[in-house]
């Protein structure tokens with residue numbers, strides 16, 4: 001049976017079983033490979049996307065349960081038109097291998113949408129589900145603060 | 155990464171007429187220039203193996219793979235520095251697998267703290283090299299060697315190309331000529347772009363004695379350079395092995411015998427074959443592959459195959475494995491690469507202490523699980539994956555597909571972490587087998603995280619028996635006996651089919667080669683013959699020896715009633731002033747007084763590895779929900795700091811990798827299988843548990859050292875020493891989460 005999903009403002013009909021996780025719909029079916037597979041069990045955050053503005057682990061959302069509009073890293077900015085977070089990520093040279101960074105940015109975007117002046121503790125709280133094996137945490141924190149002050153118009 | 159397609163075998167044939175190949179520009183240290191592997195398309199010109207110039211501008215080939223260490227940007231900066239191209243205009247490609255890109259530093263080895271101490275590794279590798287078939291080549295990204303190896307080669311490539319371009323411009327411009335922003339500029343200011351001069355330059359015999367610019371004239375080197383991969387990695391557009399997408403591609407996964415090295419007696423795939431999206435189940439001999447229309451459907455079906463496995467060729471439990479390792483301590487050592495004075499005697503009036511340390515097997519757990527994509531077309535095989543050794547990979551994949559190595563093309567993509575895991579060819583071998591069973595169909599073979607964690611080439615478990623003595627505040631005896639399976643012997647056997655005999659220096663690195671002045675000093679290496687696959691794990695032997703050595707030095711310092719930082723300083727200063735300066739640097743950065751208030755602990759450690767000494771101070775603190783690692787101070791000395799920001803990032807990342815292992819990392823065995831499956835059983839530091847870190851990069855070391863690995867070894871003992879300071883409990887076993895209550 002075909003399901004219909006809206007991703008980055010575009011509607012797609014997907015002919016896959018309803019239990020296939022959104023992650024694998026995005027990656028294999030829609031070719032949106034910016035969203036990464038790290039664990040498949042909600043333990044790393046590499047697969048984080050937005051569903052109606054909430055950060056969700058796309059490895060845990062079955063196709064049949066996708067409700068509302070999905071936004072992926074490709075939907076928030078592009079190399080020629082970077083989003084405020086992506087600009088901060090480049091300014092702080094955050095990435096090392098970079099594999100976790102789509103998920104980090106998507107998680108941070110939801111934090112900042114709700115709170116544009118997060119404390120260190122609030123950043124820790126929001127970001128601790130996102131693993132980075134390269135250890136870029138210090139620069140992620142700095143980039144989040146830069147983006148936050150940008151958003152506050154400072 | 156789209157341009158990489160241009161260097162496929164097909165492109166070679168089409169474009170060979172336009173090629174100015176083999177112009178080596180005096181780049182090579184070896185006598186005979188190796189063939190320039192670049193065969194660019196029509197309209198593009200290659201001046202040497204590191205450079206392609208076409209109408210769009212300059213493309214620099216960085217033949218070391220990007221796994222997060224920033225190597226491609228670094229290598230490009232070396233060329234760009236001499237070539238005078240604007241940084242924004244530089245494009246970088248990994249380039250093909252080719253002998254021309256051998257890594258010379260792997261052969262010469264890193265500088266030890268004393269000149270002349272390089273010999274152990276050199277001799278070992280030279281013995282090995284005598285017998286390595288030349289076809290295997292050493293295009294390897296590993297051992298923290300890339301920049302050191304490239305430092306001269308790639309600057310020379312840029313400089314000779316620049317001079318050739320100037321010669322080509324000499325007919326059209328009046329001198330003196332200078333170069334800037336990708337153009338040659340005449341005395342009157344008129345300029346010609348490199349692109350216009352490239353074809354003529356390629357016909358000019360390259361100037362032989364180009365002089366490299368002194369560091370005082372550097373514009374890019376020595377500065378914080380923006381990385382060329384940063385925008386792609388911040389927008390989800392960087393292409394990793396897992397992201398490869400080819401026309402008509404199928405999605406597959408593998409399930410290999412969890413009794414590592416064992417085969418498969420039989421299997422029943424009848425349920426799996428009927429599952430949604432499943433196309434085929436393929437017999438791989440030691441496991442199966444499922445080919446499907448979607449990776450997740452392949453994962454589900456692979457789990458549904460009923461398989462009767464053969465047993466493991468090693469003891470089935472962690473205890474059994476440790477017993478096998480421990481047994482070798484009673485046998486003759488493989489090496490005593492440090493043997494000074496007589497450690498069997500305890501000097502009169504000295505205080506003797508002894509201790510036994512144990513560390514577990516560890517997984518690499520790269521963020522991107524293992525994967526490779528392959529296409530077999532009867533007489534050719536193409537492979538796409540992130541890898542640290544493309545020539546080895548091509549060779550092994552060729553064997554698996556029944557082809558010769560020159561029928562295999564390897565495309566190297568970004569790696570979502572390497573840490574040594576992607577130096578292994580197993581992933582490509584399996585992909586080649588799957589592709590061979592599916593001719594003319596590209597197949598992406600993606601491993602599940604569980605498969606990745608349970609089929610690694612692990613950092614070996616190790617045991618150390620330490621004995622020492624102190625007298626009048628000084629260490630007078632240090633005796634270490636270290637037992638573990640040999641990474642070098644196993645991996646060389648995998649690559650070459652046999653292991654060279656003789657002492658294995660990698661097994662004792664981090665213990666036998668440290669700059670401590672101790673009169674009676676002996677380090678013996680005992681090799682255990684255990685068949686659990688082991689491999690290069692970030693910093694290799696240093697990862698356990700650093701812990702053993704620096705934990706026991708701490709014990710000696712306390713036995714001597716000395717401050718642990720001052721104790722190290724006093725023993726190191728006579729042999730390695732640059733290393734002593736690092737201890738002074740972390741003392742000043744951290745405000746070390748040797749005293750900590752209640753509820754706070756501090757530990758220090760220093761390890762010389764890969765040519766770079768690194769000192770770290772770690773601070774821990776009690777909190778309501780357990781112990782936290784609050785702060786870390788790192789000082790390192792790389793000799794010449796070519797990109798300070800990137801060096802700081804590598805040092806911090808290397809430390810966090812080590813702290814993660816020290817706190818949580820443990821691979822255990824039951825019934826011959828690895829018990830850990832995924833991050834919940836093999837966790838790492840996270841945003842809230844990682845320390846706030848400060849890094850200082852010094853330049854007193856007379857040699858250039860590596861940066862990718864040296865941050866890891868001192869982190870584990872520094873943390874254990876800090877916990878001793880906090881709690882009075884000495885950790886002689888890892889992971890520390892078994893002994894201490896950490897805040898989550």
Ligand code: FES
Pocket residue numbers: 036037038039040041042043044045046047048057058059060
């Ligand atoms: S892949 Fe979804 S949380 Fe790790």
Ligand code: FES
Pocket residue numbers: 095096097098099100101131132133134135136222521570571
């Ligand atoms: S940058 Fe490599 S895992 Fe985060």
